[in-house]
Amino acid sequence: MNIQRSYSADRGVGGALYLVATPIGNLEDMTFRAVRILKEADIIAAEDTRQTRKLLTHFEIAGRLVSYHEHNKIHSGPELVRLLQEGQSIALVSDAGLPAISDPGADLVRLAIEADIPVIPVPGANAALSALIASGLDTTGFRFAGFLPRDKKGLREKLSSLQGVKETLLFYESPHRVGKTLEAMLQTWGNRQVVLARELTKRYEEFARGTLEEALSMLEAAPPLGEYCLVVEGASADGPGEHDMAAEASWWKTLSAAEHVERYEADGLSRKEAMKKAAGDRGVSRRDIYQELLEE
Template sequence: MNVQKSFSEGVNESSGSLYLVATPIGNLEDITFRAIRTLKEVQLIAAEDTRQTRKLLTHFEINTRIVSYHEHNKRASGPELIRLLLDGQSIALVSDAGLPAISDPGADLVKEAVENNIAIIPIPGANAALSALIMSGLPTERFLFAGFPPRERKSLTKWLQGFRAQQETLLFYESPHRISKTLGALLENLGDRSIACVRELTKRHEEAVRGRVSECIEWFAEHPPLGEFCIVVEGAGGANVIGQQSEEAWWSELDIEAHVAHYEEQYDRKEAIKKAALDRGLPKRDVYNEVNR
């Protein structure tokens, strides 16, 4: 059992506090007054990339000592940071951009701090995933942040299929050189859902590409993707074309064989299977296996 009262009088007298400080995701004006004050007042700043963080500190004339804490040195740096916290020093943890401890090793440091009864105090601020969600035009009542997709195709397929029945809007990050491959896998495994591909948030070239997965694939084939992306995907059963409420699918009372047979009146069998799979949000091979049993 661990109960933390962050601002009670007399709390944390024997140890310092770990501050999780949000930094701008692009526009420097998005940093808060509280974040600047905290970065000035702590004894130490632990940064994912010290070079990137030094630019921010220089801009705001912050002279606090900075040390490195990232995925490759966390086993060595983590225990030392915990020791300093237990000795009474307060430390600010920052990532390259946005909130720390989300899809980065800061989560491990937070876990260790909790286990050592060290106070953990969030300093809120900019976040790419939530910023992309609220501008996507997709449902915001329930959502699931999934981090970064796996790189290998087999793992990516398994990862995506795990979300096929997920009702919540899905959020994940992707790099520009992998987005086309990921969108292709998304179409194959989750169907032609409504999505928003948001890039360069808060920066000069901020852009949101909204539409069906197939439309976004075509767009990026003609407009090479640049910048880091946040992908927002309609949940299963949402059936919202962005900006419109869709009616019940015409094929809802058909089984898969009848669905494919309908398309075979106009197309060859391969194309009919493909179209039925897109309608149902199923992988083509699942539809193929069903009608060829």
């Protein structure tokens, strides 16, 4: 059992790793404590030093800034732990929000704990929770799923694994992928309620609340801009309703024959098996599917 008493006077030799939240848009969300910790830290480890330098300049913080990110964490992580063991204090920050959430900071936290270094949170802004509390959806229980897989098969598998989750679901998504993600959610889960939150705490902050179908129609009319937080209602406690079951049964109706076959291939079926299954869904022969593929 690892017991950490963060502010105990007799915790021994060594520094401390501070996880410092930074603003997700509005600089006024920076806390007094976060500014103080950054000023007092021996080292500030940042995901993007150029971005963090702007923040430090704004608050007149002149600390030693080093780079720690996904591509150098294997070498930088152990070196930072060595400095912590020598007694130096390190403040870890991400580009925006809480470090160690969907970023390599989580690996540094594990290394520090293994080395018996105190890991101290300095809380502040967080995009996912900010989107949740303003969504209007259930907040009594939620699950943060972060970024979904990029490949079709991985995306389908992940969404299928979350299909029965009753808590509200939270995701991060980029503007060029959000439409495909919403389509996959509709096909897998049915027409649930969703909130698309973007530009949080900034001048053009926007919450789009409605169904998955309505969200897709909105994105067709107005191209997506900015990074998104998606807040999606969980599965019904009584199981899927009639509308959800109908959507699940006819998920393929908006797809061409080729897209229908590709969906099953993405799930791991062979070309032959995928054609047979698509033909069964459509109530046609496999020869008909083959002919449609040739024509497309």
